Amino acid sequence: MPAISFQSISKTYPSPKGPKGSTFKAVDNVSLNIEQGEFFGLLGPNGAGKTTMISMLAGLSRPTSGSVSVLGSDVQADYADARRKLGVVPQELVFDPFFNVREMLRIQSGYFGLRNNEAWVDELLEGLGLADKANANMRQLSGGMKRRVLVAQALVHKPPVIVLDEPTAGVDVELRQTLWQFVANLNKQGSTVLLTTHYLEEAEALCGRIAMLKTGRIVALDKTSDLLKAASSNVLRFKTADALPADLAARARITGRIVQLPANSALEIENYLAAVRQAGVTVEDVEIRKADLEDVFLDVMNQQGAQA
Numbered sequence: 140m141p142a143i144s145f146q147s148i149s150k151t152y153p154s155p156k157g158p159k160g161s162t163f164k165a166v167d168n169v170s171l172n173i174e175q176g177e178f179f180g181l182l183g184p185n186g187a188g189k190t191t192m193i194s195m196l197a198g199l200s201r202p203t204s205g206s207v208s209v210l211g212s213d214v215q216a217d218y219a220d221a222r223r224k225l226g227v228v229p230q231e232l233v234f235d236p237f238f239n240v241r242e243m244l245r246i247q248s249g250y251f252g253l254r255n256n257e258a259w260v261d262e263l264l265e266g267l268g269l270a271d272k273a274n275a276n277m278r279q280l281s282g283g284m285k286r287r288v289l290v291a292q293a294l295v296h297k298p299p300v301i302v303l304d305e306p307t308a309g310v311d312v313e314l315r316q317t318l319w320q321f322v323a324n325l326n327k328q329g330s331t332v333l334l335t336t337h338y339l340e341e342a343e344a345l346c347g348r349i350a351m352l353k354t355g356r357i358v359a360l361d362k363t364s365d366l367l368k369a370a371s372s373n374v375l376r377f378k379t380a381d382a383l384p385a386d387l388a389a390r391a392r393i394t395g396r397i398v399q400l401p402a403n404s405a406l407e408i409e410n411y412l413a414a415v416r417q418a419g420v421t422v423e424d425v426e427i428r429k430a431d432l433e434d435v436f437l438d439v440m441n442q443q444g445a446q447a
Contacts, residue, residue: 140211141172142300142331143196148205150191150355165191167355168205175210175299178323178332180342180363182436183352189335190230191355193304196333197227209300223251226298230305232285234277240264240288241273244295251296263291266321268314283310290318300331307338319345343367343432351439359439363432370430370438375400375408377415377422384418387411392437401434402427 149168154161166188173179183189194200195207198214198221207214212221235243241260248256264270267287272280277288290306301322307315315338323345326332336342342349342363349366351359359366378396382388392399402408408427415422 140175141208142175142177142210143171143173143333144206144208145169145171145192145196146206146208148192148195148202148207150188150195150200151203164355166195166202169352169355169357170205171350171357171360173331173333175331176326176329177348178326178346179334180346180349181333181335181352182339182342182349184440186354187352188355189352190304192352193227193302193333193335196302197225198222223296224298225300225302226293226296227302228290228293228304228306230308232282232289234285234288236276236278239274239276240269240280240291243277243288244291247292247295253296256295259297260291260295263294266317266324267291268317283314286310287314287318290321294325299329300333301325302333304335305337306334307336307341315341339433339436340431349432351436353440359435366435367430367432370435372430373402373408374428374430374434375402375411375425376428377425379415379420379422381418381420383420384414387414387418392434398422399434401430401438 147168147170148166149164150166151162151164154163169192181189181192191200195202196209196214198218201215209221209224212224214221238246241264244260244263245256248260264273267290269284269287269291272284277285280288286306293301303322306318319341322332334342334346346363348362349360350357376397376399379398380396383391383398387400390400400411402411
């Protein structure tokens with residue numbers, strides 16, 4: 140039995156830009172099974188449909204067609220049972236400003252009918268670095284600390300399936316490390332984790348299998364290791380303040396002064412460097428590295444764009 144099962148799900152909304160009565164599909168006939176115990180990544184650009192899928196998984200939005208289940212419980216027909224099996228950390232910082240951290244977790248426990256849950260609450264507070272903030276009012280916490288409380292709330296009923304929707308967006312490195320250590324440990328103990336993130340190095344380090352979405356459709360689905368193997372074998376990376384020749388610029392990923400070019404062979408690297416020298420471009424910090432998940436992601440998205 141899959142931990143999470145999306146079966147031919149679509150979600151259609153009225154189109155805000157098209158003529159009256161027109162629609163667009165935020166999710167377009169997606170089928171996907173996530174097995175028990177997996178650490179699974181759901182990646183895609185903004186507007187790809189990731190959050191829509193999670194909203195349908197959490198029962199907050201109804202699919203236009205298809206079905207979603209959590210450990211065999213349909214999220215519409217068996218909502219209460221499915222919700223007990225699921226812990227969702229949303230993107231938004233949603234909290235009640237009138238309670239302190241411990242009170243928030245006690246209230247959340249009550250929603251699931253849990254009593255005498257203090258030992259697990261203490262473990263969550265300690266594991267997520269919140270022990271010294273247990274009696275602090277939610278209004279007094281920084282954004283990063285509020286994010287930790289959201290994670291604790293999602294885990295307070297010990298759900299076997301954990302969904303993390305952009306959990307480290309805009310937070311500091313310390314929180315990211317603390318969160319991933321805690322969640323990875325839960326995964327080792329058998330919890331299933333579904334992660335969406337724009338930090339692709341996190342997905343590469345944590346996820347055993349990854350699906351990539353674009354315009355509501357799955358455009359890649361494989362083990363992380365196999366996705367990396369299918370990528371260009373190397374990447375030439377250097378810094379420059381000069382403009383690249385047009386043919387190189389069209390192939391490059393440029394971030395500020397950093398230029399990265401896909402390279403499948405030593406000859407291709409030599410040709411790149413020769414073209415740069417011939418154009419009079421001054422380079423520094425030249426290095427060759429293995430392709431990473433960001434390279435794979437951009438390749439997949441560009442290929443899909445070319446086919447559209």
